[in-house]
Amino acid sequence: MSIRDKKITIIGSGNVGFHLGKRLFEMGFSIYQVFSRNLDKATRLATAIDAHPINQLNQITDQSDIYIIAVKDVGIGRVAHVLSESVGNQKIVVHTSGATSSELISKYFDNYGVFYPLQTFSIEQEVDFEQIPFCIDAKSPEVKETLLELANYLSPKVYRISDRERQILHVAAVFVNNFTNHLYSVGEDILEKEKINFDILKPLIFETARKIENQRAEDMQTGPAKRGDTDTISQHMEYLDKHPEYQKLYKTLTESISKHKAK
Ligand SMILES: NC(=O)c1ccc[n+]([C@@H]2O[C@H](COP(=O)([O-])OP(=O)(O)OC[C@H]3O[C@@H](n4cnc5c(N)ncnc54)[C@H](OP(=O)(O)O)[C@@H]3O)[C@@H](O)[C@H]2O)c1
Structure with missing residues (x-):
């Protein structure tokens, strides 16, 4: 058949x-x-x-x-x-x-x-x-x-x-999809509370994804944590005092980027 x-x-x-x-x-x-x-x-x-x-x-x-x-x-x-x-x-x-x-x-x-x-x-x-x-x-x-x-x-x-490979792929997929989408919604929430249009960020989101089509994600990392810009990081942490959950996330991700950079 x-x-x-x-x-x-x-x-x-x-x-x-x-x-x-x-x-x-x-x-x-x-x-x-x-x-x-x-x-x-x-x-x-x-x-x-x-x-x-x-x-x-x-x-x-x-x-x-x-x-x-x-x-x-x-x-x-x-x-x-x-x-x-x-x-x-x-x-x-x-x-x-x-x-x-x-x-x-x-x-x-x-x-x-x-x-x-x-x-x-x-x-x-x-x-x-x-x-x-x-x-x-x-x-x-x-x-x-x-x-x-x-x-x-x-x-x-x-x-x-294989089963094992698929389960590992799934772990990585949670990072690249579920977690990034959650981070979009954090950005969305912060801007909505400040009455700033989230659409202004969309070209940045699309470009971030487009860049890794032919490059390693690690090589494409930018931002204050990558640059070791402690003044900007402190300023952001201060703003996030009013969003303690997001502040925790910011700190964890900043530390992760810094450690990655140091490897
Ligand atoms: N969504 C994704 O992006 C995605 C991608 C790849 C793979 N998957 C996998 O595909 C599968 C389905 O995901 P989904 O997102 O389609 O799920 P879903 O939309 O949340 O639910 C799918 C179906 O599961 C049924 N269901 C829930 N609990 C059940 C139970 N205890 N016994 C029998 N049926 C039950 C629901 O039944 P009712 O209609 O009766 O509520 C619904 O029809 C999962 O294994 C998921 O890991 C999901």
């Missing part, structure tokens, strides 16, 4: 399930069922991709060939357990997590794998799949081949990544 003829079930209609389901459908794949504990959410996605919405795990049938578990990490083990009772242990079953070990599903399925799209997904924000690195792993070479083929329909950036 060619990969295009394989039916897919999407378990989870949150950020990842929503975008993955829609993109697979757009690429011509047949999505059989969509699960969410909330039937409205399952229906919203299922209607868009011509699938059957369900809100009970035991309603998942064995008619699909590939089952994509895209639920919160804390739910993956239980979903895998219930799924194995409905579909047996021979189906291809993957999760989409960066942090969760494949061991959580390997105890239930012979043909388990990981299908991790290394990008930030929010339902309301369109994503460009061509730019998404897919990190693929599976124990069986046949399953790995199938997952690589599937991922290649979605993106040219497909990598074979």
